[in-house]
Amino acid sequence: MIVMEIVPVDKRRSKVILDEDFTLVLYRGEIKRFGIEEGEELSEDTYQEILKDVLLKRARERVLYLLKASDKTEQELVRKLKEGGYPQEAIDYAILFVKEHRFINDENYGKRYVEYNSTRKSERQIQYELQKKGLDKEMIRDILLEQPVDEEAQIQAYIRKKRIVPEELDQKGRAKVISSLARKGFSYEAVTRALGCIYSDN
Template sequence: MTVTKLEPVTKTKYKVFLDEEFAFVLYKGELSRYGIREGEQIDDEVRRRVMDEVVLKRAKLRAMHLLEDMDRTEAGLLEKLRQGLYPEEAIEAALKYVKTFGYIDDYRYAKRFIESRQQTKSRREIYAQLLSKGVSSGQIDLAFEECSGPDSERDAILQIFRKKRVDPAHATEEELHKIYGYLSRKGFRYDDIRQVIQNYNENA
């Protein structure tokens, strides 16, 4: 294999291209240690050593650090590692590594996400947000089954009224129209909004 290009990422870090294809990122000292110089040949044994001794280890440590920073979905972690310029082989190894410790669990993530937001957001809005984070619809449905009660949507509407200090029982027709519009855009069903408004004095 030929080192066809060493492209600077920072003053001390370089993207290494082998036979015109991106292979991995190394620091200047690592390039020297493994004898990687632009225009010269490296054999597969050296490439394998670089992957095993440097790139795979770094990807695993980075994955662990990202999960310590905040809870993430598998898709979210995958995207962050790609942004870090790790090759696909290293990303797959890092994901497998953190999974063995149970650090990635999209179903658990969905449950926590729902529990922390269902008091202020509609099921539809939460569902869309979880889908955008890469959680499958099946896992979202299961998480909602476990986390949501029959009145969770109406409870969320009631919390929004309280937070905004809106009294729908004494609102004008124009104000009610705005309330309906706002909550509808948030994904709440018309029937749930109507029920909360009708029974507001009992719940407030």
């Protein structure tokens, strides 16, 4: 591997850009310690030494720090490590470490997420957000079957909060309410049911 360029990231760290668009982020003292210079070759032995002595441990500490701040899915941790300039070997090591020690579990994360948001967000919105966080569709579906989202109750609460009286809505007003709730991810069926029954017990 040839060191193509060394670019400062901040006052203490620099990006070591290698050929084949491969990048390492190291402290300046580490760059000096391992004798890394622009235009020179970085041997496989030196790379493995950097990986073993520096990057594996640093990636592990980074994910533990991220998890201490808040729950994360596997995909979120991988993305954070990639953004931090960690090579794939360090990412794989860190993720395996937190999995083996049960610091992350995407299914449990999904269950907690649904439990916390089931009275605040639509099922569609929850599905979308969990997929963005890296959970697969089948896992999300199973979680939602086990912990259903009561969309009608949320819609009714929204209508009460906005002081909407369905019986007083004309066609244009009704369409506006339906459109507003649809943007929040609620289904047309759930919205129309709620509009029809919101004050039926008053």
